[in-house]
Amino acid sequence: MSLDVSKLPRVSIAHLPTPLEFAPRLTQYLGGPQIWIKRDDCTGLAFGGNKARKLEFFLGDALEKGSDAILTMGPVQSNHVRMTAAAARKFGLECHAVLVGDSNAPRMGNFLLDQLLGLEYNLIPGSLDDLPPGLVEQEIENYMTRLAESGRKSYLVPPGGAGPLGELSYSLAAQEIEAQSRKLRINVDYIVVPVGSQGTLSGLILGKKLLGLNANLIGISVCVEGTAESAGLPSIEDMVKEAGKLLKAQVEVSGDDYELLFDYVGDGYGIPTDECISAIKLLAQKEGILVDPTYTGKSLAGLIDLARRGKFNKKDVVVYLHTGGGPGLFSNPAIFD
Template identity: 40%
Template sequence: MDLSAFPRVALGSWPTPLDDAPRLAAALGGPPILIKRDDVNGLGAGGNKLRKLEFLLGQALEQGADTIITFGALQTNHGRQTAAACAKLGLRCELVLTAKVPMEGDAYERSGNIVLDHMFGANVHVCADAEESAAAYEKVNHDKAVTLPTGGSNGLGTLGYVAAAAELVGQLHERGIDNALVVVPDGSGATAAGMALGTELLGWPGTVHAVSVSHPAAEAEQVLRSLGAEAAGLLGEPAPELGHVTVTDDTVGPGYGVPTPEMWSVLKLFAETEGVVLDPVYTGKTAVKFREIAAVGEVPIVFLHTGGLPGFYGYAPEAVARFGPA
């Protein structure tokens, strides 16, 4: 897979580590577990969006952009990483955020990702609904502005995880692992789509399990396939079959960004066995499904850690109530 034809800016430190998780595997009583640490990149507190932004901002700079506009929920990881990347590249960043998650209080509304957005110099527009968001967008859009989709999820952004798939398969091969199950969070879709497309193009014999954290499984799969086809088209390839991909939604709980008891328990499990912190929105709910799969798995299982640590602090009161000192 030759991605050299696409403009790209260096934002991350690749490859990210692929760590063994023996204590987690022992606790679950299943096959070997590895954690792909896409959370540990330094820029903007790390996370999966940096891979997408390398391509998205590479194209924006080639087009002569001086401003980047993007969207998300109040505690958006994508917005925080976009703000950090814009700071590094000297671009103006406009974040149009919608308070669509039913969470409130100072921790959620003023800390976590949103305080970092301001620290990175972004102009943050907090909107109550879609109508207000559209009005805010119209005010900041101009000829030299480039608009990025929510989560950086379009065909071009998906290429970031096509590259990640090649990286991961290479790391597994170096360990003598040619068949594994990769469990990946699925929100706006491009991370899972890129991993699915990349592994198919490589002819890798393993499987990919996408855990939806926001949408019904059928809708999430449709988006994944659409993004995969769009990215394949950019590469001059036919739409992928994706027969090795499964999509589930049974750990979403009451809704996107709303904590569940199972999510809190698996955050504690990862923390006390491997010292790894997950976030309540993406990796936490994905890990609930991962725990279920790993307990009965037969091949090595890779957990794709997409980051989100700053968002954890938006849920600090709930975390303190569960894990803090008595």
């Protein structure tokens, strides 16, 4: 079976398929399992990352609806905001965001790129973890009203690109991994992925269910347990179900379909752990591949810890989904002192 998305509006943004590369020196260093890296950091679009796949469907939808301005939301160092701004520009649209962060946030990393892309934004001072409930939703609504009053037809890309269209794009990524592994004659035992707004993992679960894949999915959360619920996100089960409906598929998800680990978050979202810093340096020095301090470094630290604890057999094939985030390396160099 292959997934048919031909009826849905979609634009071409990401450089697909992204490479699936063996990581021989990391594998040897750990003494197994066999680690492969799915290079979704190489999707293109203003330094790349997982949001490029999602934005193909959101921008397709926005253009079909005749929108002329894109609005989204995220923290000041959001990869999602940076890539959404770039996608809007690629199709000649205005880009706007509600940002949350320090009102004196330094113009570095993603926040610098946002400004080069001409992002217009409203900054809410504070941190995503401790804003009064409903404030962000209210700010988004106010922003959309202002855009409408100034004659724009705006389109809201949900925070993190978490919405059925975004999840759908990662069911296609699961299909891509399956096709590549067949060609490479490897049998994927595990796929390990960072989890923020849960859309990437949900999309992979959808792909696994619909395509009947054997790979075990392990999501490594970069947010403390309960963040998704307090941010008003649907459960992973519901996210998969809703995305399945776009393919006219009825999908039931159970706890056996994936694992979600909260053991590698440390003190909270965006606060790097010592293990994350070590994992960033390890991958850089073993494979010449860079991961970031917020998402991919923490999930890689989780994968390394799981390997050391004997979660995998030495011969298992583990695909690590590198979802990008590179600009975050330039947001606070002092963490590497």
